[in-house]
Amino acid sequence: MSRHRFAVFALISISLASSLWFLLDVITAYRYLRNTYAFGVPNFDSRFQALRKSMPPRSVMGYVSDNPANNAQSQAEFYLTQYALAPAIVKASTEEHFVVANFHNNSPDPAMLRAKHLVLVQDFGNDVFIYRNITK
Secondary structure, eight states, X not given: XXXXXXXXXXXXXXXXXXXXHHHHHHXXXXXXXXXXXXXXXXXXXXHTHHHHHHSOTTOEEXXXXXXXXXXXHHHHHHHHHHHHHTTSEEOXXXXXXXXXEEOSSSSOOHHHHHHTTEEEXXXXXXXXXXXXXXTO
């Protein structure tokens, strides 16, 4: 009978420990998202509002960001940018004539921009820019 009690106690302990780790992960994610000004659909809509108003509705643009390409947040921000600029088409490439830039600071890496052949056209504020690909 004591083996069964030990097994039940061990199972309950492991369950509580895993629930505690999950709760800590949720709290950490909440704090990160709460402090990230650029996350969420309403914030992206307001950040890209000036660009959306100044562009033709059915334009096609590329996309560049200062996030690492394989980052989950980078992918989420790309989709939010597509949503915020609809009905325009935003492609995950810098090979279009115009490229929308979604940066997280107001001083993008000039070496990265030169390597991608991008020249600034307009700064829309909120770290949103339009670049022109000089090879297109």
